[in-house]
Amino acid sequence: MAERTSSTQRAWRTVLERIEADLLSGALSAGDRLPSERDLAADLGLGRSSVREALRVLEVMGLLRTSTGSGPQAGATVIATPSDGMSTLLRLQVAARGFHLDDVVDTRGVLEDAVVARLCTDPGRDLSSVRGILREMDAADLSPGEFLALDAELHYALAEASGNTVIAAMMAGLRTAIESYILAGAERIDDWDAMTARLRAEHHAIIDAVERGDDRARSLMHAHITGYSAAAGLTPGAY
Structure with missing residues (x-):
């Protein structure tokens, strides 16, 4: 059980580190929309649950704003001043x-x-x-x-x-x-x-x-x- 929990925490951190790296490099900036949970999960080789948990944390931290549904406003967007x-x-x-x-x-x-x-x-x-x-x-x-x-x-x-x-x-x-x-x-x-x-x-x-x-x-x-x-x-x- 402890090994599984540790693995889940590492997966969660992988998502955060990827988004942080993209922000630092300029690949992402304020106002940009993140890739979908499915695309992030596939790109990083992780489960969607890990990606979803990471996005929730970033939203609570005030870095992201999320919208449900479909269309250009759906998904997670980087906020300029969190x-x-x-x-x-x-x-x-x-x-x-x-x-x-x-x-x-x-x-x-x-x-x-x-x-x-x-x-x-x-x-x-x-x-x-x-x-x-x-x-x-x-x-x-x-x-x-x-x-x-x-x-x-x-x-x-x-x-x-x-x-x-x-x-x-x-x-x-x-x-x-x-x-x-x-x-x-x-x-x-x-x-x-x-x-x-x-x-x-x-x-x-x-x-x-x-x-x-x-x-x-x-x-x-x-x-x-x-x-x-x-x-x-x-x-x-x-x-």
Whole structure:
């Protein structure tokens, strides 16, 4: 039984490696349709079940879009920017504790620094969507959950504004993954009103600095992230 399982896994990987090689060589590119399951199976000398399983995995990963039926739109098509798939994988890994929370928080800090640095040097930066979220966060009647949801949206909007789709996808996955920890941390903050006032002020200071192209926005962002993490108990070893 173990030998049969190993053989099935090797067959499954053969399909993935073939598609990866075709993408790297340029034989396949975004928007292209893959050969049919039958043609792939015949070409690789594998069973159609192995091919089908590999395609399902790639679809879950966000690399492919599949359509049933017949005609020019049927079959599997390569997607240009599989950001949803990357975000999903990160969320699942963190949820399963495949990544330690300390490392996730550290990585978020690295990504946020890269986002702010990129925006500060981009004369064409557009922060209109970020400003819109800031205005929503200034409302006085927000619950902690509503405020922190907008906070996550704000940081993701900054990542999107940076124009780096990989960073934006990673930010989406990491922020969503630790959202429950951040919300739980809010319950450990004695004076939530004072904390929201502080976070609002920090957000405005960061965005103002970015719009000026002031590199001090990076240190402001770092202090913002580490300050809340410490106050909410999201410090190394907290979980």
